[in-house]
Amino acid sequence: MMITITLEFNHGFQWFEKNGIYVKGYVFDENNNLYQNGQLTDYFLGCENEQDFKRKLEHANGIFCVIIKRDDKAFIGVDRTRTFPIFYTEKENDFYISDNTYFFKNKLHLKQIDRLSQEEFLLTGYVTGENTLLKNVYQLQAGQYATAGKGLNKDYYFTYAARNAVNKTYDTLEKELLHAFEDVFGRLITSVDNRTIVIPLSGGYDSRLIAVMLKKLGYENVICFTYGRYDSFEVEISTKVAEKLGYKHINVEYHDNLFDGFVDDERYIRYSKFGANHTSVFLLQDYFAVKYIYDKELIPKDSVIVPGHTVFISGAHIPAGLKKKRMKSRIINEIMRRHYSLKKIIDAEKFRVKISQQLGEGFSYSCFENWVLKERAAKFIVNADRTYEIFGYEHRIPLWDNALIEFFKYLDIKYKLNKKFYNNVLEKTIFSRYGVDFGEKNKGNELIQRIKMFIKPYVPKYIFDKYKTKKDINCFYPVSKRLLDSMTNPDGIDIWNDNSVVAYWYVESLQ
Structure with a gap:
């Protein structure tokens, strides 16, 4: 079997290769040593078999992807959130790996659209599982690795599905979380190497936590930005937070004229292909703000953008009816209702079967979370970081650090529901010390949202x-x-x- 590796995207993060090891991103090992840029190849040195490779992936803390080519075999892996997507196909007994699905379409002539994947894409905004919009072109999933050689072997080195929960007091959990925050943001500061950190600061708690922790740890090279209409509550709250913390704040006002001509703009066209990659919708919410900041040169070109992607792990998405007892049909119902909702669904059963095959083993709420991590969080939320990369910026997602993922994975459901524990620690222990403990904008509870959907027609x-x-x-x-x-x-x-x-x-x- 001939193995061909074609890597084309060097937006923001660059690809590096040494001794047949191809890497992108950065990693902290179990001893908190940092490997980034070309040094990241050193972390994977010595991986000559699947067991060694899996062990390295399990201990890697960061955002990365890796391909190791050894004669007639290859090892492929992505991080726990699939930050940098990797795709593959087999054709005429040869194996092809790329970060660009248009390579398969244009060079290998794999142009046929998978109609089931297309229907799912229009329902969810992404293609679930290993499939893409292109027939016979596949993707690695979050926390997954593959070995190609005499056949293809795929497995997960990480799952968010938990079969047990920690039994600790509130005070003990709070101390552990605060300690984890210190470690996580210490790693963030180390990884950016004195560069400017730019925070897309909203009215919510996640981006505010990033700003406060950087202030707490004495990192002052920070710029915040917010975007939206002039009367947006996000602008009002974020401006107030930035002023309290003493950070520079940029407000990008969204108005009708800002969007003129964007559909025909060359950068937008490149971004639409790069961001979607036959897998996910590309997001435009941040796009115009980042473009404005880039065009006006309002931040240094080597800035690192740090968004607050973590509403998932804090428990915000868990349906109230999902407890510890295994309820497979209820899990599927909740996934269908919440995530297959961009248009009216015609034949739900085929997607119910697909979801059923994707669920892991564990508590019902944890299996639901695991599906959301692999699908919506990885392919929709984290994929939004393509916005920063297309303008040449690196990014970080500290609230997906392994320490926080492991902490919240095993947190009991009573603390997770409605972000009770997460919000309480932030409000009373962290935000209050810096005078930014004003409430998160109320987005309405689940019952109100259901009533709105019912009366809409x-x-x-x-x-x-x-x-x-x-x-x-x-x-x-x-x-x-x-x-x-x-x-x-x-x-x-x-x-x-x-x-x-x-x-x-x-x-x-x-x-």
Whole structure:
């Protein structure tokens, strides 16, 4: 078997190769030693078999991907959040690996669209499992590795599904979490090597935690930015937080004229391919703010952008009805209701079967979380960091550090529901010391959201549109309108569902 490796994306993070080891990203080992850039190849030296490779992946703490080529075999691995996607295919007894699905499409002529994957993509905004929109082109999943040689062997070195929970007092858990935060942000500071940290500061707690911890640890080379309409609550809260902490704050005001001509812009077209990669919708929420900051040279070119991607691990997504008892059908129902929702679903059973095959073993709520991590968190939330990379910026996701993942993985459900423990520690122990303990903007509880979805079909369109316009603080409507206006067949697409609009636009672009 001939193995061909084609790596093309060097946006933000560069690929490095030495002795047949291809790497991107950075890693802290179990002794807290940092390996980044070309040094990252040294971390994987000595991996000559699957067991050695798996052991290295299990102890790697950071964002990375790795390919090791050894004669007629190869080892491939991605981090626990699939930060840098890797794709592969077999053709005529040869094995091909790339970070760019357009390589398979244009060079190997694998152009056929997988219709089930396309339907799923339009429902969720991403293709679940190992599939992509291209038939016979596959992806490694979060926490997964593969060995190619005499056949293909895939396995997970990490799963978020837990079969037990820690039995500790609240005070003990709080001390452990505070200690973990110190370690996590210490590693963040070490990894950026005195460069400017740029925080997309929202009105929520996650990005605020990053800002406060950097202040606590004495890191002053920080710039915050916020975007949205002039009357956005995000702008109001984030400005107040930045002022309290003494950090420079950039406000990028979103208005209709900011989006003129973007659909035909060369950078946007490149970003749409890079960000989607036949797998996920590319996100536009941050795109225009980062473009504005880049074009105006408001931050150093070697800045590191650090978003607050962690609402997942804090427990915010866990349905109240999922407890420890194994309830497979209930898990599937919740996944379908929450994540297969960008359009009306026609044949739900085929997706129920697919989800059933993807669930791990463990508590019901933990299996639900594991699915969300591998699918929505990895392919939607973390994939949003392509926005920063296309402008040449590195990024970090400290709230996905292994220490926090392991802590929250085994945290009891009573502390996870509604982010009770997470929010309480942040408010009373961390934020209060810096005068930023004002509440997170109430996004409404689950019951209210269900009532809204139920009455939506009965509300006159002009009333619904007026309500949505008032709530459209990030100007999704003018962006979606420009995308729909550029399409040949926009009929029936909900202009207020921005992710659905992007999904349909991208699928049409593949025709």
